[in-house]
Amino acid sequence: MTRTVYLNGDYLPETEAKISIFDRGFLMADGVYEVTSVLDGKLIDFGGHCVRLARSLSELEMQNPHSDAEWLAIHRELVAKNAITDGMVYLQVTRGNPGDRDFAYPSEDVTPTVVLFTQNKPGLADNPVAKVGFKVISIPDIRWGRRDIKTVQLLYPSMGKMAAKKAGVDDSWFVEEGVVTEGTSNNAYIVKGNKIITRALSSDILHGITRAAVLRFAVEAQMEVEERAFSIAEAQAADEAFITSASAFVMPVVEIDGASVGTGKPGHIVARLREIYLDEMRKAAV
Ligand code: PLP
Numbered sequence: 001m002t003r004t005v006y007l008n009g010d011y012l013p014e015t016e017a018k019i020s021i022f023d024r025g026f027l028m029a030d031g032v033y034e035v036t037s038v039l040d041g042k043l044i045d046f047g048g049h050c051v052r053l054a055r056s057l058s059e060l061e062m063q064n065p066h067s068d069a070e071w072l073a074i075h076r077e078l079v080a081k082n083a084i085t086d087g088m089v090y091l092q093v094t095r096g097n098p099g100d101r102d103f104a105y106p107s108e109d110v111t112p113t114v115v116l117f118t119q120n121k122p123g124l125a126d127n128p129v130a131k132v133g134f135k136v137i138s139i140p141d142i143r144w145g146r147r148d149i150k151t152v153q154l155l156y157p158s159m160g161k162m163a164a165k166k167a168g169v170d171d172s173w174f175v176e177e178g179v180v181t182e183g184t185s186n187n188a189y190i191v192k193g194n195k196i197i198t199r200a201l202s203s204d205i206l207h208g209i210t211r212a213a214v215l216r217f218a219v220e221a222q223m224e225v226e227e228r229a230f231s232i233a234e235a236q237a238a239d240e241a242f243i244t245s246a247s248a249f250v251m252p253v254v255e256i257d258g259a260s261v262g263t264g265k266p267g268h269i270v271a272r273l274r275e276i277y278l279d280e281m282r283k284a285a286v
Helices: 024-028 046-059 068-081 155-166 209-220 232-236 268-284
Strands: 004-007 010-013 031-039 087-094 113-120 134-140 171-176 179-183 187-192 195-198 224-227 240-245 249-256
Touching (some): 046 087, 068 087, 068 113, 155 171, 209 240, 249 268
Parallel strands (some): 134 171
Antiparallel strands (some): 087 113, 179 187
């Protein structure tokens, strides 16, 4: 089925949405993005995505082309036009088309390019993989130093996904200076007893919207939270491990570099966090 997508104010069939070859998103990866999940036709944690989008744009000195209310209206319109019950809305803002290639940013009168499209994922929250868990390998983190900005420079994360695929596992965890930063497109955690351990926020990792919510729910559920780095060896010896992202929610990790974590099966703390997260987020969806 041909999707209806959004491009700079218009809702168009995907085959008719065209962008200039001079767009800075295309030539320079000069753009930022957000991915918001849709469950039961409603947007999950929409406010969190708006806050992070505004921050990413501001860090790159780009104008925010829409108010939060306008972003919400566009998201809702696309969900309705594409009859999405479960899936995702992808949003990208680039610095636009200055009409030529130049390293310097163009003047402010070049308007940003705004693209949104939906991805239909029936049963997104019932992914059977959540019952068996992810297997991951570790690879060096050689990304740039501003991983807190959600830019479209995703080549190294793509290479990480391919390395995982070639190794017959689900994802890669990035390691820098002997400790885990995050997954290719998710934040990484380990569990020891009643304690959730995950790297503290800095420019070394993306500030996951799901991470913020999950840590809040963990504290509310009387779990302990410790924000610090951990090594692969510590993760392999942990009771449980997991990742979070806006589209995978809370996903158990059962194997790291060939070593089973805990029993080698998804554990009860991660299962509980996934359940709480999905319950609370469905309630608050807009
Ligand atoms: N870390 C990286 C590198 C990511 O790309 C993502 C999501 O795309 C995340 C973490 C998780 O962020 P969120 O929970 O906001 O989806």
